[in-house]
């Protein structure tokens with residue numbers, strides 16, 4: 001992230017201070033002290049059970065920490081009640097779970113409705129649909145009339161309805177086919193930049209993290225084993241946990257380049 005982004009971001013800074021979560025003998029997240037600058041997109045990667053979701057959910061108080069605290073925009077998140085906090089933070093997760101008996105417009109507007117706030121206008125809904133690149137006439141459709149990728153776009157629109165500065169995303173595109181997944185990840189990155197958001201995104205896909213994030217936190221056993229830019233991770237030297245994860249997309253890319261070279265050589269030999 002460049003400093004211009006930090007200057008124009010409306011997304012907040014995040015500070016984790018001595019934050020930890022224990023379940024009996026299990027350390028889900030070991031005490032960590034780390035900051036996120038406004039406007040940054042951080043990807044959380046790491047093996048299953050390494051603590052990614054727990055860290056994400058301690059940020060909007062879906063999980064309460066065992067110790068330490070979280071500051072968002074300089075404010076301790078325990079100074080407001082958990083529901084108020086959550087309404088101000090966008091949250092997108094895998095299989096977004098739209099309400100099947102509600103229209104797309106009603107699904108997008110569910111947050112303000114449940115909070116007893118002023119309902120979203122048709123104009124608001126149209127703007128949100130446009131933001132996530134869906135036709136505005138989808139407002140009156142039912143969820144089962146949309147593809148999985150389109151439903152996930154609605155999930156992003158629903159998360160943006162509360163005008164959050166911070167977006168938390170837990171495997172947001174994990175259930176989609178690879179082509180749709182890559183498209184949505186790149187479109188989300190553009191949206192993040194245009195809106196000046198701060199985003200924390202859990203992903204199992206290291207290639208996705210390398211392509212869209214400003215910083216990547218590699219989690220292992222509840223610790224942040226590496227905190228690096230995509231370029232630093234690709235260059236190597238960020239530790240064995242990071243190397244293991246980067247090796248997968250790097251190896252695939254090298255094999256594909258090799259396979260393409262061989263295919264081109266065969267084509268030339270045949271002609």
Ligand SMILES: Nc1ncnc2c1ncn2[C@@H]1O[C@H](COP(=O)(O)OP(=O)(O)OP(=O)(O)O)[C@@H](O)[C@H]1O
Nearest residue numbers: 023026027028046047048049050051052053054055
């Ligand atoms: N409610 C719970 N009770 C006991 N242990 C838990 C609970 N929730 C999580 N854990 C444990 O905490 C650790 C971290 O879990 P977490 O869900 O944060 O991992 P993760 O990196 O998000 O995993 P995944 O990639 O599989 O979703 C795991 O060892 C998990 O078994």
